[in-house]
Amino acid sequence: MKTDSRVARPAPPPISGHQDTLDGVRAVAALAVLVYHVAATAGSITNEAGARWLFNGGQVGVPIFFALSGLLLYRPWAAAVLDGRAAPRVGVYLRKRVFRIMPAYWALIVCFMLTAGREHIGDPLSWVSLLTLTQTYLPNMWWETALGPAHLGQLWSLVVEVAWYITLPFTAAVLGWYARRKRTNDVGVRAKRLLIGIGVYAALSFPYTAVMFFPERNGEMGLWLPRFFVWFAIGMALAVVTVWARLDERRPVAAMCRAVSDSWAACWVAAAMLYVVASTPATGPLTLQIPDEFWTSTLHLVVDGLCAAALIAPVALAPAGHPALGAALANPVMRFLGRISYGLFLWQLLIIVAWYEATDRVFRGDVATDLPLLAAASIAAATLSYYLVERPVQRLTRRGRSRRPPSPAPSS
Numbered sequence: 001m002k003t004d005s006r007v008a009r010p011a012p013p014p015i016s017g018h019q020d021t022l023d024g025v026r027a028v029a030a031l032a033v034l035v036y037h038v039a040a041t042a043g044s045i046t047n048e049a050g051a052r053w054l055f056n057g058g059q060v061g062v063p064i065f066f067a068l069s070g071l072l073l074y075r076p077w078a079a080a081v082l083d084g085r086a087a088p089r090v091g092v093y094l095r096k097r098v099f100r101i102m103p104a105y106w107a108l109i110v111c112f113m114l115t116a117g118r119e120h121i122g123d124p125l126s127w128v129s130l131l132t133l134t135q136t137y138l139p140n141m142w143w144e145t146a147l148g149p150a151h152l153g154q155l156w157s158l159v160v161e162v163a164w165y166i167t168l169p170f171t172a173a174v175l176g177w178y179a180r181r182k183r184t185n186d187v188g189v190r191a192k193r194l195l196i197g198i199g200v201y202a203a204l205s206f207p208y209t210a211v212m213f214f215p216e217r218n219g220e221m222g223l224w225l226p227r228f229f230v231w232f233a234i235g236m237a238l239a240v241v242t243v244w245a246r247l248d249e250r251r252p253v254a255a256m257c258r259a260v261s262d263s264w265a266a267c268w269v270a271a272a273m274l275y276v277v278a279s280t281p282a283t284g285p286l287t288l289q290i291p292d293e294f295w296t297s298t299l300h301l302v303v304d305g306l307c308a309a310a311l312i313a314p315v316a317l318a319p320a321g322h323p324a325l326g327a328a329l330a331n332p333v334m335r336f337l338g339r340i341s342y343g344l345f346l347w348q349l350l351i352i353v354a355w356y357e358a359t360d361r362v363f364r365g366d367v368a369t370d371l372p373l374l375a376a377a378s379i380a381a382a383t384l385s386y387y388l389v390e391r392p393v394q395r396l397t398r399r400g401r402s403r404r405p406p407s408p409a410p411s412s
Contacts, residue, residue, distance in 0.1 A: 070235025
C-alpha cells in the first residue's frame with residue numbers, strides 16, 4: 001500500500017487583519033505598567049520587606065508596547081519590500097496615527113490642566129508642550145523631573161512612540177533601499193537583508209546610550225527615541241519573519257514560526273525569568289531618584305527587550321486560531337482590556353497620584369488594598385475614554401473615507 005510522502009506545510013502566521021491575541025498582549029503590557037505605577041507611588045518597590053522589588057519589573061510593559069508598534073506598523077512596509085506591493089502612503093499613515101493617538105490624549109491633558117495642573121493653566125508653554133507631546137525635550141520647566149508632571153510621568157514613552165511614528169517612513173525607506181540593492185527575486189535574500197538592516201538599526205541604541213554617560217551623564221537623553229531603537233526593532237524583525245513565512249514556500253520559515261509558537265510555554269517561562277532579572281538593581285536603581293549608570297542602563301535595554309521578545313514572539317509567529325494562545329490571550333476579558341489599553345495607559349497615573357495625594361499616603365500606601373481600587377478606577381476611565389472619544393473618532397474617520405468620492409479615471 002502506497003503512502004503519501006507529502007507533508008502538509010505548516011500554516012504561516014497572519015500578516016493582516018485584526019489579531020485578538022495581540023490585543024491580549026497589549027492588555028498584559030498595560031496592566032504591568034499599572035501595577036508598577038501603583039507600587040512605585042505606594043513606596044512598595046523600595047520597601048525591603050519581602051519581594052516587593054518584583055513590582056519594579058512592571059516597567060517591561062514599555063518594551064512590549066514598543067515591540068508591538070514595530071510589529072504592526074512596520075509590517076506593511078516589510079510586505080512592500082518582500083512582496084512588491086505598494087508601500088503605505090505616508091500622508092494616510094500619519095493621519096491615521098494622529099486620529100488614533102491624539103484625541104484621547106488631548107482629553108487627558110485638558111482634564112489634567114483643569115485639575116492637578118490648574119496652577120499653570122495660564123501658561124501657554126505648558127499647554128503647547130503637553131498638547132504637542134514635546135514636554136520631555138524642554139529643560140527647566142516647572143515639573144520636578146525630566147519625565148514631565150508627576151500625574152503624567154508615564155507619557156514620556158508616548159513621546160518616544162510618536163517620534164518613532166514620525167520617523168518610521170524614513171526608516172522603512174532606508175531599510176527597503178538596502179534590501180533592494182541586491183537585485184534578486186528571492187524573497188529569502190531580501191528578507192535576510194532587511195533583518196541585517198534592522199539589526200544595525202537596533203545596535204544604534206548602544207553607542208547612543210554610551211553618549212548619554214560620557215563625558216558626563218545626561219539623563220534627558222535617556223528619554224529620547226534613539227535609545228529605544230532596539231525595542232522597536234524586535235517587533236520590526238518579527239514583522240519581516242511573518243511576511244517571509246507567508247511568501248516563501250521553499251524554505252522552512254513557516255515551520256520555524258510554528259515551532260516557536262508551539263513552544264509558547266517555554267518562551268513565557270523564559271520571559272518570567274527575565275522579568276525577575278529586570279526587577280533587580282542590575283538593570284537600574286529601584287527608585288528614579290537615584291541616577292543609573294552606563295552598564296545598568298545597557299542591561300535594562302537588553303534584559304527588558306529579551307523579556308518582551310520572549311512574550312511576544314510565540315504570539316506574533318503563531319498561525320491564526322492557535323488554541324492555547326487563543327485561550328490565554330484572546331478570551332473576552334483580555335480582548336476587552338486590550339481594546340481599552342490605550343486609555344488604560346493614558347489615565348492610570350493621573351488617577352493613581354491623585355488618589356495617594358488626596359489620602360496623604362504618597363510612598364506610604366499598601367498595594368494589596370490600593371491596587372484593586374485603582375485598577376478598577378483606571379479601567380473605568382479607560383472604558384469611558386474608549387467609548388466617548390476613541391471609538392467615535394475612529395468611526396468618523398472611517399465614515400469620512402467611505403464618503404470620499406473615487407478619483408476620476410485618467411482621460412485617454
